[in-house]
Amino acid sequence: MILQSIQYKDGVLTLLDQTKLPHDIQYVDCTDYEAVAVAIEDMIVRGAPAIGITAAYGVVIGALQYNGDKDFKIYMQDVITRLSNTRPTAINLLWALGRTKEVITEDVNQTIVALENLAQHIYEEDKSINDRIGKHTLPLIKPNSTFITHCNPGSLATSALGTATAGFYLAHAQEIPFKVFSDETRPRFQGALTAFELSQAGIDVTTITDSTTATVLQQQDVTAVIVGCDRVALNGDVVNKIGTLPLAIAAKFYNVPFYVAAPTPTFDLTVSSGDAIPIEARNTREVTHIYDNKVAADVAVYNPAFDITPNSLITGLITEHGIIEAQEQAITKLFEEIKA
Numbered sequence: 420m421i422l423q424s425i426q427y428k429d430g431v432l433t434l435l436d437q438t439k440l441p442h443d444i445q446y447v448d449c450t451d452y453e454a455v456a457v458a459i460e461d462m463i464v465r466g467a468p469a470i471g472i473t474a475a476y477g478v479v480i481g482a483l484q485y486n487g488d489k490d491f492k493i494y495m496q497d498v499i500t501r502l503s504n505t506r507p508t509a510i511n512l513l514w515a516l517g518r519t520k521e522v523i524t525e526d527v528n529q530t531i532v533a534l535e536n537l538a539q540h541i542y543e544e545d546k547s548i549n550d551r552i553g554k555h556t557l558p559l560i561k562p563n564s565t566f567i568t569h570c571n572p573g574s575l576a577t578s579a580l581g582t583a584t585a586g587f588y589l590a591h592a593q594e595i596p597f598k599v600f601s602d603e604t605r606p607r608f609q610g611a612l613t614a615f616e617l618s619q620a621g622i623d624v625t626t627i628t629d630s631t632t633a634t635v636l637q638q639q640d641v642t643a644v645i646v647g648c649d650r651v652a653l654n655g656d657v658v659n660k661i662g663t664l665p666l667a668i669a670a671k672f673y674n675v676p677f678y679v680a681a682p683t684p685t686f687d688l689t690v691s692s693g694d695a696i697p698i699e700a701r702n703t704r705e706v707t708h709i710y711d712n713k714v715a716a717d718v719a720v721y722n723p724a725f726d727i728t729p730n731s732l733i734t735g736l737i738t739e740h741g742i743i744e745a746q747e748q749a750i751t752k753l754f755e756e757i758k759a
C-alpha cells in the first residue's frame with residue numbers, strides 16, 4: 420500500500436499529516452491558503468516535490484477565497500508571496516509558484532480553472548518523473564543488492580513512487596530480492612518514514628541510526644547509496660537533508676557509489692554551486708525535544724535542515740532523462756537537450 424500525501428477535490432486540499440506518522444494516519448483538510456502555508460512550514464506535508472505541488476494547490480485555494488475587496492492580481496501576489504516564504508531551500512516550491520504566476524489574469528473564474536489545471540499538471544508530471552527515475556534506477560538493483568538511503572525521498576515526499584525510492588518499488592514489483600538500510604534522519608526522523616513506507620510495501624528495509632551508516636558501509640557489501648535532493652546547483656553540488664554530506668563522505672571512503680535521485684524541477688541553474696543555496700534553519704525544539712520529551716540540556720542548538728554535498732562525492736544524478744555526471748557540462752547539455 421502506497422500512502423498518498425496530497426489529494427485535491429472541489430476546493431479542498433487534503434494532506435496526510437506526516438507529523439503523526441508512523442503511529443497514526445491522520446489527514447488535514449485545507450480550505451484557505453494560510454492553512455496550506457502553515458502545513459508546509461510545520462512539515463505536515465514535506466519533501467521537495469510534495470511541497471511544490473502543495474504550494475501550487477495553495478494558490479488555487481487562495482484564488483477560490485477571493486472576496487473582491489482588493490485588486491485580484493494584487494491579492495494573488497500576496498497569496499504567492501505568503502506561500503513563497505514558507506520554506507527557502509527546496510527549489511520545487513519556488514518553481515511551482517513561478518508557474519502559477521504565468522496563468523493569473525484579471526478574470527477570476529478563468530484564473531481558477533487555469534490554476535486547477537496547472538496544479539493537476541504539476542502533480543501528474545511528478546508522477547511521470549517518479550516512474551522514469553525509477554526505470555533509470557532499476558539497472559542498479561541487481562538480485563541480492565544492498566542500499567542505504569537517507570531522509571524520506573519516497574511516496575510521502577512526492578505524488579507517487581518517490582525519487583530515490585522509485586527504483587525500489589519497481590524492483591520489488593519485479594520480485595528482485597534486495598535490501599535497504601534507511602537511517603532514521605535526526606532530528607525530524609524522516610528516514611523512519613522511509614522505513615515505514617517501504618515496509619508497508621513489503622520491501623526488506625532495516626532502520627539504523629544516522630551514526631550507524633558508516634558501520635553498515637564498513638561491514639556490509641553495500642551496492643550503492645541513493646538519496647533524494649532539495650536543490651541541485653549548476654555545477655552538480657547537491658543540497659539535501661542534513662546528514663547527507665557525512666554519508667557521502669563515508670561512501671567515498673569505502674568506495675561505494677553515491678547516487679542522487681534528481682528530478683529536473685529540483686535543479687536550479689541560477690546558482691553556480693551549492694554554497695549559494697539558502698539552507699533553512701529550523702526551530703531548535705526539533706533537536707531538544709522528541710514528542711515533547713526534553714532530550715537536551717539548556718545549551719545553544721544549531722539546527723540546519725539541509726547540508727551541501729559537493730559534486731566530487733557524487734557518482735551520478737539519476738534524472739528522469741537518465742543518469743548524468745554531477746558536473747556543469749553534463750547538466751548544461753541535459754537542459755539544452757530538454758529545451759530542444
Ligand SMILES: CSC[C@H]1O[C@H](OP(=O)(O)O)[C@H](O)[C@@H]1O
Binds near residue numbers: 576583661
Ligand atoms: C524527494 S524529497 C527530497 C528531499 O526533501 C526532504 O526535505 P524535508 O523532509 O525537510 O521536506 C529531504 O531533504 C528529501 O531528501
